[in-house]
Amino acid sequence: RNFYYITMLRDPVSRYLSEWKHVQRGATWKTSLHMCDGRSPTPDELPTCYEGDDWSGVSLQEFMDCTYNLASNRQVRMLADLSLVGCYNLTFMNESERNMILLQSAKNNLKNMAFFGLTEFQRKTQYLFERTFNLKFISPFTQFNVTRASNVDIGEDVRQRIEELNFLDMQLYEYAKDLFLQRFQYSKQEEHQKNRLKRREERRLLREQRAHQWPREEAAEVAVTEDYNSQVARW
Secondary structure, eight states, X not given: OOOOOEEEEOOHHHHHHHHHHHHHTTOOOTTOOOOBTTBOOOTXXXXXXXXXXXXXXXXXXXXXXXXXXXXXTHHHHHHSOGGGGTTTOTTSSOHHHHHHHHHHHHHHHHHHSSEEEETTOHHHHHHHHHHHHTOOOSXXXXXOOOOTTTTOOXXXXXXXXXXXXXXXXXXXXXXXXXXXXXXXXXXXXXXXXXXXXXXXXHHHHXXXXXXXXXXXXXXXXXHHHHHHHHHHHHO
């Protein structure tokens, strides 16, 4: 079998706020093993942000203050090859080198995927998916601009703090958006070119068809004229 890897990316600030609201309602990832290089991280490598069964009712400030919160830069971490940086062992290399390797790995893996889309561009995502896999959805994608994240009223200082916490995701998203729109424009131009060639071929076939019809019509007219003249001569 051939497996095609695809993914969807989201604006990092909206995605972060959405995860906070999700966790605030009691969601956890306790069953996630976070496997890397054949093992799960130790409690020292990946401490938890809360005590008890879940983090229900967590405030946004508490959510941002936990330095071990996996919500920060989640998109880069989940797309990158963590084995390149020693998995969750933060002492494996210095932080700046680790961040640079993670970001580049995430970009490479994203670029080499069969397909990726952006939640902020639902119709364009649908178009590219259909073009990539030669499939048609029975109904158009819907762009929902009102979400739980959009309903969170935050100030500019909080937004800036979230962007700082997700600085790798912010860079990845800018890269992804640029690549996504390039692919969309290329697919559109390719589609227009194919349609132009198709119309040109249809016109050529139509001209050839008419060219074949005209001699037959002229021959038929001559035959009718000769037949009429012979009848006049008989009269």
